[in-house]
Amino acid sequence: MSDFKLEQTLTEAIAAELPFLRRYARALTGSQKTGDTYAAATLEAILADRSVFATDVPPKAALFRVFHGIWTTTGGTFDDAESSLEARAQKHLAGLTTGSREVLLMHSIERMPVSSIALVIGSSEDEVTELLNAAHREMSNSIAGRVLIIEDEAIIAMDLESIVTEMGHEVVGNARTRTDAVAMVNEQKPDLVLTDIQLADNSSGVDAARDILERYPDMPVIFITAFPERLLTGERPEPAFLITKPYSEDQVRSAVSQAMFFSSTETLKKA
Structure with missing residues (x-):
């Protein structure tokens, strides 16, 4: 050659x-x-x-x-x-x-x-x-906190809530749209956001995260997407935490545990 x-x-x-x-x-x-x-x-x-x-x-x-x-x-x-x-x-x-x-x-x-x-x-x-x-x-003994799930598919939202709850975290709500997500973050002030990319009413989890991070720049956000390459180009801004669909329980647990380590809020506690 x-x-x-x-x-x-x-x-x-x-x-x-x-x-x-x-x-x-x-x-x-x-x-x-x-x-x-x-x-x-x-x-x-x-x-x-x-x-x-x-x-x-x-x-x-x-x-x-x-x-x-x-x-x-x-x-x-x-x-x-x-x-x-x-x-x-x-x-x-x-x-x-x-x-x-x-x-x-x-x-x-x-x-x-x-x-x-x-x-x-x-x-x-x-x-x-x-x-x-x-x-x-x-990781099973790691930091626990409050999690907001942004997901418009009820079954997936329930599955994510089950995984996160079993880890010792508290799920403070599930938003189905960009508007609901921003409102819930302002009200609940979670330690971590777990969001799908495509939401109900054709709104975007990426846009929701951008709105959230404008007000809470240190809040960790985990994205879930079937097309990770689209969010891994090196452009700004892009996510620090990303899970590929179809995800496994182990992927969710690992990503949530890693992201929790980088949360700056004072509500975190040992699980």
Whole structure:
């Protein structure tokens, strides 16, 4: 294969997986800006030295492995951590097993098999399994808070409420439209919003979230969509937390637990 074709193949492989690296990085850092900064640093590292992108492993694992090297080298830190929302998250995260959040997100949100995660972090499959078990234990004892669900399908709303309630959180309501969502947030002041993209009366969960974040800029919002790539382009603003339809219970639990760590409200408590 010619150098040109190799370069083209590499570019296509990275482009196909880049949206999901952005999703992972944003969920890991709790921020679109910080997550995208790490994703950009990953691309820069590959451009500087093509050999860091392994060709003998699946492309997604190869891309995430480059990211993981940068993440661990920097100590898994956040921008301006001493004065930002992320600084408070650092305190929440300090008690967790090192590496547990990373493997949980890769396994539950990105649906990567244990074998691929082992390649990413440079550990055995048994070690990855142990980290996953630790993550599930620690998340079950994590921070609890008040959640607003924005979903116009009654069955899906009930399913989400069941999952969130079983985690120890309080569901303060379910909004079916953009207008209702904004009104409920102003009234209930939840710690977290979980929203579908397409709502009743053809209103948008994205627009609802934008309205909410204009008034409550630090409120974590988790989006649920069948087309995640549309919200993972790197444009501003885009979500830090994103679940793909059809979702699994494990995905919802993981995303909610991660997002709760980044909530800045004072009503949070230990579950």
